[in-house]
Amino acid sequence: MVTTTAHTETRRRVWGAAAAVTDPELPMLTLADLGILREVEVEEDGTVAVWITPTYSGCPALAEMRVDVHTAVRAAGFEEVEVRTALSPPWTTDWITEEGRRKLTEHGISPPGGAPVRPAGPVPLTLLPTRTVPRCPLCGAADTEELSRFGATSCKSLHRCRACLEPFEHVKEI
């Protein structure tokens, strides 16, 4: 039982160190807020393995996040650290925590709504705008317009508030 408790404690420490790493592109969010930290395992030889999942297939921040996780877990006192990739289930914006959403809004970035629900079979085509209209994270107004569905990073789109006239970014639903 002692081993089990020590093992649990080790996992907790590794998780804590990895969870506190921040996203280089959204530095107000930790990996835990973003929901990309999937699993921690302590192997018999003492190696600790941390699984993270990419947000977008081409997310250029993933390699940096892996280095940061590696560095953080080593700094927490673990010698042998492996950062592994988990591909399934795919990450969606629904994995972003409530805390993460709150932090995004606080920093003037509108958090995503619910991720699109995909029915079984072909992805349905619609010729009309399908995305939800985000509220302005700066003044709270609902009257906003989309400037571009693609923004400075893969995960964001560009919008403007018609009430306060300020532009803002929105983490798009995926």
Add this chain to the structure above:
Amino acid sequence: MSGDNIFTGLTEEHDGDARWAFGTGFTEALAGVDTTLPAGVDGEDLATYCRMLGDDALVQAQRLVHWVTDAPELEEEVALANIALDLLGQARLLLARAGQADGTGRDEDDFAYRRGPAEFLNVRLAEAPRGDFARCVTTLLVLSSWRLALFGRLTESRDPVLAAIAAKGVNELAYHREYAVSWALRLGDGTPYAHERMVEAVADVWPLTGELFATHPVEAALAAQGAAVDPATVREEVHQVLTQVLTGATLDAPAPFPAAEPAGRAGRHTEEMEPLLEELQRVAREHPEATW
């Protein structure tokens, strides 16, 4: 940043906080993923199929980045670069899977930078010249609709790695198609001049669409093993999607896809391929010792 010059400033470690000017050292796209081949799935076939889908994405991404600094609006440039980045990410995962499945251990860079045109297995539409913006929109519309239909089915692949790559890609491709649809409608149902350019673009792209649905023997074999999708099975679905978009854009309903044999899938490419690869592979060829 301390140090005497930029070089040392970029390369030294700062309290364990590594700098990444020369790569992070974390380059394996599939590190830690269980890559065991499922029983009854041929590794060579799976590798070839992953190269087909990976090369489609890699070559299309290379074409799309030709719009960077040259798009009609800054927003479109950012959009096309983002789409290219998603495709590049899909290509990295697929090519990494190919190198594991065929047992050679080749990595994504071996495939991207150290192959000649005849070893690339992408469909010819991916390498076609970029043309004007209407042509870009039309190509993207066709390729994203087609790839989305394939990936939707590939989520059921018996290869769990391919299924996971597809499940991730579906969400991205749905966005790409949405972008292409929005522009097809805006241009087709826009000014007479924009409408005319769309008519020409569809006419230019159409002869290249037949190949998308021509089944290569490897696709047929791997589909029979439950790991791939026979592209002929998505023909009707993709045609319906394109008909809906083009008629919505006040263009004529498209002709049936022309009959074709696999060409790019068999390594037979147009003359566009060589200069495209020269550009794609230039840094890697000139600086074989480079890291990133």
